[in-house]
Amino acid sequence: MVTVLLIDAALAGLLLVVVLRARVAWRQPRARIAWLAALIGCIALLTQGTVIPLEILDGFLGGTNVLKLVQNVLTMVALWLGIQAGTAPVSARIRTLRWWFPGLLGALFAVVFFVALPERGTSSFRFLEDAAMTSTGAWAYGVLHMAGIALVGLLLFRSARGSLPKTRVFFRVGAVGIVLGCLSEILDLTLSRFFEPDALVSALFDPLFYLGVVSFVIGIFVASRTTTRIRRRGDELLARLEPVARERGVDSFPGLPADAVADTRLHALRVAVEDDAIATSTPLSPPQRALLDDIDAHLTRRTTGVHP
Protein backbone atom coordinates (compact mmCIF):
# COMPACT_ATOMS: atom_id res chain seq x y z
CA MET A 1 0.00 0.00 0.00
CA VAL A 2 2.79 2.42 0.95
CA THR A 3 4.60 1.49 -2.26
CA VAL A 4 1.51 2.31 -4.33
CA LEU A 5 1.11 5.65 -2.55
CA LEU A 6 4.77 6.55 -3.15
CA ILE A 7 4.60 5.61 -6.83
CA ASP A 8 1.35 7.53 -7.30
CA ALA A 9 2.73 10.61 -5.51
CA ALA A 10 5.73 10.64 -7.86
CA LEU A 11 3.46 9.99 -10.86
CA ALA A 12 1.05 12.78 -9.90
CA GLY A 13 3.96 15.21 -9.51
CA LEU A 14 5.42 14.37 -12.90
CA LEU A 15 1.98 14.49 -14.54
CA LEU A 16 1.56 18.00 -13.12
CA VAL A 17 4.89 18.99 -14.69
CA VAL A 18 3.80 17.53 -18.04
CA VAL A 19 0.48 19.40 -17.97
CA LEU A 20 1.62 22.73 -16.52
CA ARG A 21 4.80 23.02 -18.58
CA ALA A 22 3.23 21.91 -21.87
CA ARG A 23 2.65 25.49 -23.04
CA VAL A 24 6.25 26.54 -22.30
CA ALA A 25 7.54 23.39 -24.03
CA TRP A 26 5.39 24.16 -27.06
CA ARG A 27 6.78 27.70 -27.33
CA GLN A 28 10.41 27.16 -26.29
CA PRO A 29 12.33 24.32 -27.96
CA ARG A 30 14.94 24.26 -25.16
CA ALA A 31 12.25 23.60 -22.54
CA ARG A 32 11.13 20.50 -24.46
CA ILE A 33 14.09 18.52 -23.09
CA ALA A 34 12.82 18.89 -19.53
CA TRP A 35 9.24 18.31 -20.60
CA LEU A 36 10.18 15.07 -22.38
CA ALA A 37 12.07 13.95 -19.24
CA ALA A 38 8.88 14.41 -17.20
CA LEU A 39 6.74 12.68 -19.84
CA ILE A 40 9.02 9.63 -20.07
CA GLY A 41 9.23 9.58 -16.26
CA CYS A 42 5.40 9.45 -16.18
CA ILE A 43 5.28 6.57 -18.64
CA ALA A 44 7.97 4.71 -16.64
CA LEU A 45 5.90 5.10 -13.46
CA LEU A 46 2.73 4.05 -15.27
CA THR A 47 4.42 0.73 -16.13
CA GLN A 48 4.44 -0.04 -12.40
CA GLY A 49 0.77 -1.00 -12.80
CA THR A 50 -0.69 1.19 -10.05
CA VAL A 51 -3.10 2.91 -12.45
CA ILE A 52 -3.42 0.49 -15.36
CA PRO A 53 -3.11 -3.16 -14.23
CA LEU A 54 0.33 -4.62 -14.88
CA GLU A 55 -1.11 -7.67 -16.62
CA ILE A 56 -2.79 -5.52 -19.28
CA LEU A 57 0.34 -3.47 -20.04
CA ASP A 58 2.69 -6.44 -19.96
CA GLY A 59 0.11 -8.39 -21.98
CA PHE A 60 0.75 -6.04 -24.94
CA LEU A 61 4.38 -7.20 -24.84
CA GLY A 62 3.62 -10.91 -24.63
CA GLY A 63 2.95 -11.23 -20.89
CA THR A 64 6.46 -12.37 -20.03
CA ASN A 65 7.62 -9.40 -17.91
CA VAL A 66 9.33 -7.59 -20.79
CA LEU A 67 7.51 -4.57 -19.30
CA LYS A 68 10.17 -4.61 -16.55
CA LEU A 69 12.90 -4.02 -19.11
CA VAL A 70 10.85 -1.24 -20.74
CA GLN A 71 10.34 0.34 -17.32
CA ASN A 72 14.05 0.21 -16.50
CA VAL A 73 15.10 1.73 -19.83
CA LEU A 74 12.45 4.48 -19.60
CA THR A 75 13.51 5.33 -16.04
CA MET A 76 17.15 5.59 -17.11
CA VAL A 77 16.27 7.73 -20.15
CA ALA A 78 14.04 10.05 -18.07
CA LEU A 79 16.83 10.64 -15.53
CA TRP A 80 19.36 11.17 -18.31
CA LEU A 81 17.08 13.74 -19.95
CA GLY A 82 16.82 15.44 -16.54
CA ILE A 83 20.61 15.81 -16.60
CA GLN A 84 20.53 17.19 -20.15
CA ALA A 85 17.81 19.68 -19.17
CA GLY A 86 20.16 21.17 -16.59
CA THR A 87 23.47 21.00 -18.46
CA ALA A 88 22.97 21.13 -22.25
CA PRO A 89 23.64 24.52 -23.88
CA VAL A 90 20.75 26.92 -24.40
CA SER A 91 20.87 26.11 -28.12
CA ALA A 92 20.51 22.33 -27.51
CA ARG A 93 17.48 20.54 -28.90
CA ILE A 94 16.15 17.04 -28.20
CA ARG A 95 17.59 15.69 -31.46
CA THR A 96 21.05 17.24 -30.87
CA LEU A 97 21.60 15.57 -27.48
CA ARG A 98 24.22 12.83 -27.16
CA TRP A 99 21.78 9.97 -27.42
CA TRP A 100 24.52 7.38 -27.74
CA PHE A 101 24.90 7.20 -23.96
CA PRO A 102 21.34 6.12 -23.07
CA GLY A 103 21.27 4.14 -26.33
CA LEU A 104 24.26 2.04 -25.33
CA LEU A 105 23.11 1.64 -21.73
CA GLY A 106 19.59 0.68 -22.87
CA ALA A 107 21.02 -1.86 -25.34
CA LEU A 108 23.17 -3.34 -22.57
CA PHE A 109 20.10 -3.63 -20.32
CA ALA A 110 18.21 -5.41 -23.13
CA VAL A 111 20.99 -7.86 -24.03
CA VAL A 112 21.60 -8.88 -20.41
CA PHE A 113 17.85 -9.06 -19.75
CA PHE A 114 17.15 -11.54 -22.56
CA VAL A 115 20.38 -13.53 -22.13
CA ALA A 116 20.28 -13.82 -18.33
CA LEU A 117 16.51 -14.24 -18.05
CA PRO A 118 15.31 -16.57 -20.84
CA GLU A 119 12.50 -17.95 -18.61
CA ARG A 120 10.57 -15.06 -17.06
CA GLY A 121 7.20 -16.49 -16.08
CA THR A 122 3.90 -14.59 -16.13
CA SER A 123 3.45 -10.87 -15.42
CA SER A 124 4.26 -9.94 -11.83
CA PHE A 125 5.08 -6.74 -9.93
CA ARG A 126 7.77 -8.54 -7.94
CA PHE A 127 9.02 -10.59 -10.86
CA LEU A 128 12.67 -9.61 -10.57
CA GLU A 129 12.90 -9.79 -6.77
CA ASP A 130 11.24 -13.22 -6.76
CA ALA A 131 13.35 -14.55 -9.64
CA ALA A 132 16.57 -13.30 -7.99
CA MET A 133 15.90 -15.59 -4.95
CA THR A 134 16.89 -18.56 -7.10
CA SER A 135 18.30 -17.26 -10.39
CA THR A 136 21.81 -15.81 -10.65
CA GLY A 137 20.84 -14.45 -14.08
CA ALA A 138 17.98 -12.46 -12.53
CA TRP A 139 20.36 -11.21 -9.83
CA ALA A 140 22.91 -10.18 -12.49
CA TYR A 141 20.32 -8.23 -14.49
CA GLY A 142 18.92 -6.64 -11.32
CA VAL A 143 22.38 -5.51 -10.20
CA LEU A 144 23.29 -4.28 -13.69
CA HIS A 145 20.22 -2.13 -14.27
CA MET A 146 20.28 -0.73 -10.74
CA ALA A 147 23.99 0.10 -11.12
CA GLY A 148 23.20 1.80 -14.47
CA ILE A 149 20.45 3.90 -12.95
CA ALA A 150 22.64 4.69 -9.91
CA LEU A 151 25.34 5.93 -12.31
CA VAL A 152 22.84 8.20 -14.04
CA GLY A 153 21.67 9.32 -10.56
CA LEU A 154 25.25 10.29 -9.68
CA LEU A 155 25.54 12.29 -12.89
CA LEU A 156 22.21 13.89 -12.01
CA PHE A 157 23.64 14.94 -8.64
CA ARG A 158 26.64 16.49 -10.37
CA SER A 159 24.49 18.23 -12.97
CA ALA A 160 22.64 20.12 -10.22
CA ARG A 161 25.73 22.36 -9.89
CA GLY A 162 24.39 24.71 -12.54
CA SER A 163 20.85 24.92 -11.15
CA LEU A 164 19.27 27.88 -9.41
CA PRO A 165 20.23 27.76 -5.69
CA LYS A 166 16.97 26.61 -4.05
CA THR A 167 16.32 24.19 -6.89
CA ARG A 168 19.79 22.72 -6.47
CA VAL A 169 18.98 21.51 -2.94
CA PHE A 170 15.87 19.63 -4.08
CA PHE A 171 17.67 18.17 -7.11
CA ARG A 172 20.57 16.99 -4.96
CA VAL A 173 18.31 15.45 -2.30
CA GLY A 174 16.36 13.76 -5.12
CA ALA A 175 19.52 12.39 -6.75
CA VAL A 176 20.82 11.11 -3.39
CA GLY A 177 17.48 9.34 -2.77
CA ILE A 178 17.58 7.75 -6.22
CA VAL A 179 21.21 6.58 -5.87
CA LEU A 180 20.72 5.24 -2.33
CA GLY A 181 17.51 3.51 -3.46
CA CYS A 182 19.42 1.74 -6.24
CA LEU A 183 22.25 0.74 -3.88
CA SER A 184 19.74 -0.64 -1.35
CA GLU A 185 18.14 -2.68 -4.13
CA ILE A 186 21.52 -4.09 -5.18
CA LEU A 187 22.16 -5.08 -1.55
CA ASP A 188 18.68 -6.55 -1.24
CA LEU A 189 19.06 -8.65 -4.41
CA THR A 190 22.48 -9.88 -3.29
CA LEU A 191 21.28 -10.83 0.20
CA SER A 192 18.24 -12.60 -1.28
CA ARG A 193 20.29 -14.53 -3.82
CA PHE A 194 23.38 -15.52 -1.84
CA PHE A 195 22.59 -14.94 1.85
CA GLU A 196 19.44 -14.37 3.90
CA PRO A 197 16.87 -11.78 2.73
CA ASP A 198 16.54 -8.82 5.09
CA ALA A 199 13.10 -7.23 5.51
CA LEU A 200 14.52 -3.79 6.38
CA VAL A 201 16.81 -3.68 3.35
CA SER A 202 13.92 -4.88 1.15
CA ALA A 203 11.77 -2.01 2.39
CA LEU A 204 14.33 0.71 1.65
CA PHE A 205 14.05 1.05 -2.13
CA ASP A 206 10.53 2.47 -2.45
CA PRO A 207 10.78 5.37 0.02
CA LEU A 208 14.31 6.29 -1.08
CA PHE A 209 13.70 6.13 -4.83
CA TYR A 210 10.18 7.55 -5.10
CA LEU A 211 10.65 10.27 -2.49
CA GLY A 212 13.79 11.13 -4.46
CA VAL A 213 11.61 11.57 -7.55
CA VAL A 214 9.14 13.68 -5.53
CA SER A 215 12.00 15.90 -4.32
CA PHE A 216 13.12 16.33 -7.93
CA VAL A 217 9.58 17.31 -8.95
CA ILE A 218 9.48 19.93 -6.17
CA GLY A 219 12.80 21.23 -7.48
CA ILE A 220 11.30 21.56 -10.96
CA PHE A 221 8.43 23.69 -9.65
CA VAL A 222 10.79 25.83 -7.56
CA ALA A 223 12.94 26.36 -10.68
CA SER A 224 10.06 27.46 -12.89
CA ARG A 225 8.75 29.78 -10.15
CA THR A 226 12.19 31.34 -9.65
CA THR A 227 12.64 31.82 -13.40
CA THR A 228 9.26 33.56 -13.61
CA ARG A 229 10.22 35.85 -10.72
CA ILE A 230 13.52 36.76 -12.38
CA ARG A 231 11.73 37.59 -15.64
CA ARG A 232 9.13 39.69 -13.82
CA ARG A 233 11.87 41.51 -11.92
CA GLY A 234 13.45 42.49 -15.26
CA ASP A 235 10.08 43.78 -16.52
CA GLU A 236 9.52 45.73 -13.30
CA LEU A 237 12.98 47.33 -13.42
CA LEU A 238 12.33 48.41 -17.02
CA ALA A 239 8.95 49.84 -15.99
CA ARG A 240 10.71 51.85 -13.24
CA LEU A 241 13.50 53.05 -15.52
CA GLU A 242 11.27 54.27 -18.36
CA PRO A 243 9.80 57.20 -16.38
CA VAL A 244 13.34 58.22 -15.32
CA ALA A 245 14.40 58.22 -18.99
CA ARG A 246 11.27 60.20 -20.00
CA GLU A 247 11.84 62.73 -17.23
CA ARG A 248 15.38 63.30 -18.52
CA GLY A 249 14.33 63.31 -22.16
CA VAL A 250 16.49 60.25 -22.89
CA ASP A 251 15.87 57.98 -25.87
CA SER A 252 17.21 54.43 -25.90
CA PHE A 253 19.71 53.18 -28.48
CA PRO A 254 17.85 53.13 -31.80
CA GLY A 255 19.69 50.12 -33.25
CA LEU A 256 18.23 47.39 -31.03
CA PRO A 257 16.56 44.46 -32.78
CA ALA A 258 12.79 44.84 -32.98
CA ASP A 259 12.32 41.62 -30.98
CA ALA A 260 14.86 42.54 -28.26
CA VAL A 261 14.09 40.87 -24.91
CA ALA A 262 13.26 43.02 -21.87
CA ASP A 263 16.77 42.63 -20.42
CA THR A 264 18.31 43.93 -23.67
CA ARG A 265 16.04 46.98 -23.65
CA LEU A 266 16.79 47.42 -19.94
CA HIS A 267 20.55 47.44 -20.53
CA ALA A 268 20.37 49.85 -23.48
CA LEU A 269 18.13 52.29 -21.61
CA ARG A 270 20.30 52.03 -18.50
CA VAL A 271 23.37 53.02 -20.57
CA ALA A 272 21.44 55.85 -22.23
CA VAL A 273 20.37 57.26 -18.84
CA GLU A 274 23.93 57.21 -17.52
CA ASP A 275 25.18 58.73 -20.79
CA ASP A 276 22.73 61.56 -20.33
CA ALA A 277 23.83 62.17 -16.73
CA ILE A 278 27.45 62.54 -17.90
CA ALA A 279 26.70 64.42 -21.13
CA THR A 280 24.51 67.02 -19.43
CA SER A 281 26.46 67.13 -16.13
CA THR A 282 23.25 66.40 -14.22
CA PRO A 283 24.14 63.60 -11.82
CA LEU A 284 21.59 60.94 -11.01
CA SER A 285 19.59 61.40 -7.79
CA PRO A 286 20.26 58.81 -5.06
CA PRO A 287 17.02 56.88 -5.87
CA GLN A 288 17.94 56.89 -9.58
CA ARG A 289 21.45 55.63 -8.78
CA ALA A 290 19.95 52.94 -6.52
CA LEU A 291 17.68 51.89 -9.40
CA LEU A 292 20.67 51.56 -11.75
CA ASP A 293 22.47 49.50 -9.07
CA ASP A 294 19.45 47.17 -8.87
CA ILE A 295 19.41 46.91 -12.68
CA ASP A 296 23.13 46.08 -12.75
CA ALA A 297 22.64 43.39 -10.07
CA HIS A 298 19.81 41.93 -12.16
CA LEU A 299 21.77 41.98 -15.42
CA THR A 300 24.96 40.54 -13.93
CA ARG A 301 23.23 37.60 -12.26
CA ARG A 302 24.67 34.25 -13.23
CA THR A 303 22.70 31.18 -12.36
CA THR A 304 22.02 32.53 -8.90
CA GLY A 305 19.68 35.23 -10.14
CA VAL A 306 21.15 37.55 -7.43
CA HIS A 307 17.93 37.82 -5.41
CA PRO A 308 15.92 34.89 -6.67
Added chain:
Amino acid sequence: MVTEADEMLARVQARADRAIQRAGLAAGMTFDQVVHAVEQALEIRLRIVPETDTAGWGTLTGFLTYFADRREGSIHVRASDAAIYSQFAASHELGHLLDDAHCSGALHERSSVSPHDNPLLTTPEYEAELVAEHIAHRIARLLYTSPRVAESSW
Protein backbone atom coordinates in the same frame (compact mmCIF):
# COMPACT_ATOMS: atom_id res chain seq x y z
CA MET B 1 12.20 53.37 -51.10
CA VAL B 2 15.67 52.83 -49.63
CA THR B 3 17.04 56.02 -48.12
CA GLU B 4 20.67 56.95 -47.53
CA ALA B 5 20.12 56.42 -43.81
CA ASP B 6 18.79 52.90 -44.46
CA GLU B 7 21.83 52.11 -46.58
CA MET B 8 24.15 53.36 -43.86
CA LEU B 9 22.34 51.34 -41.18
CA ALA B 10 22.65 48.20 -43.33
CA ARG B 11 26.37 48.90 -43.77
CA VAL B 12 26.81 49.53 -40.03
CA GLN B 13 25.06 46.30 -39.14
CA ALA B 14 27.11 44.30 -41.65
CA ARG B 15 30.33 45.76 -40.20
CA ALA B 16 29.14 44.92 -36.68
CA ASP B 17 28.26 41.36 -37.79
CA ARG B 18 31.75 40.86 -39.23
CA ALA B 19 33.37 42.29 -36.09
CA ILE B 20 31.55 39.87 -33.77
CA GLN B 21 32.40 36.95 -36.08
CA ARG B 22 36.03 38.05 -36.36
CA ALA B 23 36.56 37.57 -32.62
CA GLY B 24 34.28 34.53 -32.34
CA LEU B 25 32.33 36.21 -29.56
CA ALA B 26 29.54 34.09 -28.13
CA ALA B 27 26.88 34.16 -25.43
CA GLY B 28 27.97 33.17 -21.95
CA MET B 29 31.43 34.78 -22.16
CA THR B 30 32.65 37.02 -19.36
CA PHE B 31 33.99 40.49 -20.13
CA ASP B 32 37.57 39.29 -19.56
CA GLN B 33 36.99 36.45 -22.03
CA VAL B 34 35.67 38.93 -24.59
CA VAL B 35 38.83 41.06 -24.22
CA HIS B 36 40.97 37.94 -24.51
CA ALA B 37 39.09 36.81 -27.64
CA VAL B 38 39.71 40.21 -29.24
CA GLU B 39 43.43 39.96 -28.35
CA GLN B 40 43.63 36.53 -29.95
CA ALA B 41 41.63 37.45 -33.05
CA LEU B 42 43.72 40.54 -33.77
CA GLU B 43 47.01 39.13 -32.40
CA ILE B 44 47.51 42.11 -30.13
CA ARG B 45 47.87 42.72 -26.41
CA LEU B 46 45.31 44.83 -24.60
CA ARG B 47 45.02 46.38 -21.16
CA ILE B 48 41.89 47.84 -19.63
CA VAL B 49 42.93 50.77 -17.42
CA PRO B 50 40.43 52.20 -14.90
CA GLU B 51 41.45 55.88 -14.57
CA THR B 52 40.86 57.59 -11.25
CA ASP B 53 41.76 61.14 -12.28
CA THR B 54 38.93 61.88 -14.73
CA ALA B 55 37.89 65.35 -13.56
CA GLY B 56 38.84 66.83 -16.93
CA TRP B 57 37.22 64.11 -19.07
CA GLY B 58 34.01 66.06 -19.71
CA THR B 59 31.69 63.91 -21.79
CA LEU B 60 34.37 61.30 -22.48
CA THR B 61 33.58 57.82 -21.08
CA GLY B 62 36.50 55.85 -22.54
CA PHE B 63 39.28 55.99 -25.09
CA LEU B 64 41.73 53.73 -26.86
CA THR B 65 45.44 54.16 -27.38
CA TYR B 66 46.85 51.73 -29.88
CA PHE B 67 50.41 51.21 -31.08
CA ALA B 68 50.25 49.25 -34.32
CA ASP B 69 54.02 48.73 -34.47
CA ARG B 70 54.07 47.09 -31.01
CA ARG B 71 50.72 45.37 -31.57
CA GLU B 72 49.48 46.51 -28.21
CA GLY B 73 46.95 48.93 -26.89
CA SER B 74 45.15 50.09 -23.82
CA ILE B 75 41.56 51.07 -23.22
CA HIS B 76 41.03 53.73 -20.58
CA VAL B 77 37.74 53.96 -18.70
CA ARG B 78 36.51 55.90 -15.69
CA ALA B 79 37.17 53.99 -12.46
CA SER B 80 34.24 55.76 -10.81
CA ASP B 81 31.69 54.30 -13.26
CA ALA B 82 29.60 51.23 -12.52
CA ALA B 83 31.21 48.08 -13.94
CA ILE B 84 28.44 47.51 -16.51
CA TYR B 85 28.78 51.05 -17.82
CA SER B 86 32.59 51.12 -17.97
CA GLN B 87 32.58 47.69 -19.66
CA PHE B 88 30.18 49.12 -22.21
CA ALA B 89 32.52 52.07 -22.84
CA ALA B 90 35.44 49.64 -23.19
CA SER B 91 33.37 47.43 -25.53
CA HIS B 92 32.87 50.47 -27.77
CA GLU B 93 36.66 50.70 -28.11
CA LEU B 94 36.88 46.94 -28.73
CA GLY B 95 34.34 47.65 -31.48
CA HIS B 96 36.73 50.13 -33.10
CA LEU B 97 39.52 47.55 -32.97
CA LEU B 98 37.34 44.81 -34.49
CA ASP B 99 35.82 47.05 -37.12
CA ASP B 100 36.99 46.70 -40.74
CA ALA B 101 37.90 50.39 -40.78
CA HIS B 102 39.71 50.57 -37.46
CA CYS B 103 42.84 52.01 -39.07
CA SER B 104 41.02 54.61 -41.11
CA GLY B 105 41.12 57.47 -38.67
CA ALA B 106 38.22 56.65 -36.37
CA LEU B 107 38.08 58.74 -33.21
CA HIS B 108 38.92 55.94 -30.73
CA GLU B 109 37.02 57.79 -28.06
CA ARG B 110 33.61 57.16 -26.64
CA SER B 111 31.55 60.18 -25.73
CA SER B 112 28.43 60.04 -23.63
CA VAL B 113 26.92 62.23 -26.37
CA SER B 114 25.35 59.97 -28.98
CA PRO B 115 26.92 60.10 -32.47
CA HIS B 116 23.40 61.03 -33.65
CA ASP B 117 23.66 64.26 -31.65
CA ASN B 118 27.24 65.16 -32.50
CA PRO B 119 27.34 67.51 -35.52
CA LEU B 120 31.14 67.76 -35.40
CA LEU B 121 31.64 64.22 -36.75
CA THR B 122 32.46 63.74 -40.42
CA THR B 123 30.39 61.13 -42.24
CA PRO B 124 33.03 58.36 -42.00
CA GLU B 125 33.60 59.21 -38.32
CA TYR B 126 29.87 59.16 -37.68
CA GLU B 127 29.55 55.75 -39.35
CA ALA B 128 32.58 54.35 -37.46
CA GLU B 129 31.14 55.59 -34.15
CA LEU B 130 27.80 53.96 -34.97
CA VAL B 131 29.56 50.69 -35.78
CA ALA B 132 31.45 50.77 -32.47
CA GLU B 133 28.24 51.54 -30.60
CA HIS B 134 26.41 48.67 -32.33
CA ILE B 135 29.25 46.29 -31.45
CA ALA B 136 29.24 47.46 -27.82
CA HIS B 137 25.50 46.73 -27.60
CA ARG B 138 26.01 43.31 -29.17
CA ILE B 139 28.78 42.49 -26.69
CA ALA B 140 26.46 43.62 -23.87
CA ARG B 141 23.78 41.25 -25.16
CA LEU B 142 26.26 38.35 -25.13
CA LEU B 143 27.42 39.24 -21.62
CA TYR B 144 24.19 40.09 -19.83
CA THR B 145 21.01 39.41 -21.72
CA SER B 146 21.45 36.04 -23.43
CA PRO B 147 19.32 33.20 -22.08
CA ARG B 148 20.94 31.40 -19.15
CA VAL B 149 20.84 27.59 -19.02
CA ALA B 150 19.51 27.50 -15.45
CA GLU B 151 16.61 29.78 -16.45
CA SER B 152 15.83 27.90 -19.66
CA SER B 153 15.77 24.36 -18.28
CA TRP B 154 12.57 23.82 -16.33
